[in-house]
Amino acid sequence: MATVLDEIIEGVREDMLQRMEQTPLDEMKKRARQQKPALDALAALCGASPETVEIISEVKRSSPSKGELADIPSPADLAASYEAGGAAVISVLTEQRRFKGSLADLAAVRERVNIPVLRKDFTVDEYQIWEARAFGADLVLLIVAALDDETLKRFLDLTHQLGMNALVETHTVEEIERAKAVGAKIVGVNVRNLKTLEVNNGHFGELAAHLPADAVTVAESGVAGAQDVAAYAAAGAQAVLVGEALVKSGEPTRSVRDFREAGAAARAEFLNRN
Numbered sequence: 001m002a003t004v005l006d007e008i009i010e011g012v013r014e015d016m017l018q019r020m021e022q023t024p025l026d027e028m029k030k031r032a033r034q035q036k037p038a039l040d041a042l043a044a045l046c047g048a049s050p051e052t053v054e055i056i057s058e059v060k061r062s063s064p065s066k067g068e069l070a071d072i073p074s075p076a077d078l079a080a081s082y083e084a085g086g087a088a089v090i091s092v093l094t095e096q097r098r099f100k101g102s103l104a105d106l107a108a109v110r111e112r113v114n115i116p117v118l119r120k121d122f123t124v125d126e127y128q129i130w131e132a133r134a135f136g137a138d139l140v141l142l143i144v145a146a147l148d149d150e151t152l153k154r155f156l157d158l159t160h161q162l163g164m165n166a167l168v169e170t171h172t173v174e175e176i177e178r179a180k181a182v183g184a185k186i187v188g189v190n191v192r193n194l195k196t197l198e199v200n201n202g203h204f205g206e207l208a209a210h211l212p213a214d215a216v217t218v219a220e221s222g223v224a225g226a227q228d229v230a231a232y233a234a235a236g237a238q239a240v241l242v243g244e245a246l247v248k249s250g251e252p253t254r255s256v257r258d259f260r261e262a263g264a265a266a267r268a269e270f271l272n273r274n
């Protein structure tokens, strides 16, 4: 039976084929090469000191699990308010059918902020990586569950060749091992199972010991408040990706600041213990 992830990917492929008709790969490559160099997302996520916990702050209008989340007339304004709160990276969902995102959102955010921007999408074709760069992304998402080993390695290499970084997303120990094998430098654990949509915040802590010591570790999803960021930091997360809680917060700048503070306090305790 097809999983939620399978269904999303089917739509992503259809939409991409339409865009490819309008802008063939060679033209997209040309546009990508005309962009300013990508910003260093790896450095941004490493933070100013080992004690910081960086917040990847997401522009997310809608989701398969929750439906409509927030009316976001200006993704650029929202991203600017995240940046003012100290966000390290802005994540922009560009998938249209389920998340109501777009490449126009990505370009608008890139124009406005001075920090790295993640194109958060379901990358299943090299074309999307060139496209991400052409629209100004500094970082792309590679979901291990959606890619075989050869493709994962090829996409990661292409991402690096284009001067970008990849957030390599895992959900199981086996996927973490696959991420390590291809040399991922930024490894996320999504506590949302993309096949069933079940969310279990404890999952990050269960998998943390398997994460590579030489990569930046990211806890993704499931944050409702600062206490969740603190719990991820206490389990070893160096960065936390937050969507829903930020788009629904009436005070996004303050929320990002609160999340960073809560994360830093817990990270200091984690570093003392380890």
Ligand SMILES: O=C(O)c1ccccc1NCC(=O)[C@H](O)[C@H](O)COP(=O)(O)O
Residues within 6 Å of the ligand: 004, 058, 060, 063, 064, 065, 066, 190, 192, 194, 197, 220, 221, 222, 223, 241, 242, 243, 244, 245
């Ligand atoms: O958010 C969903 O319902 C979803 C469903 C299927 C595939 C991906 C999905 N979300 C993408 C993400 O990973 C999240 O947007 C991101 O980690 C932030 O999550 P949250 O803070 O829980 O909104």
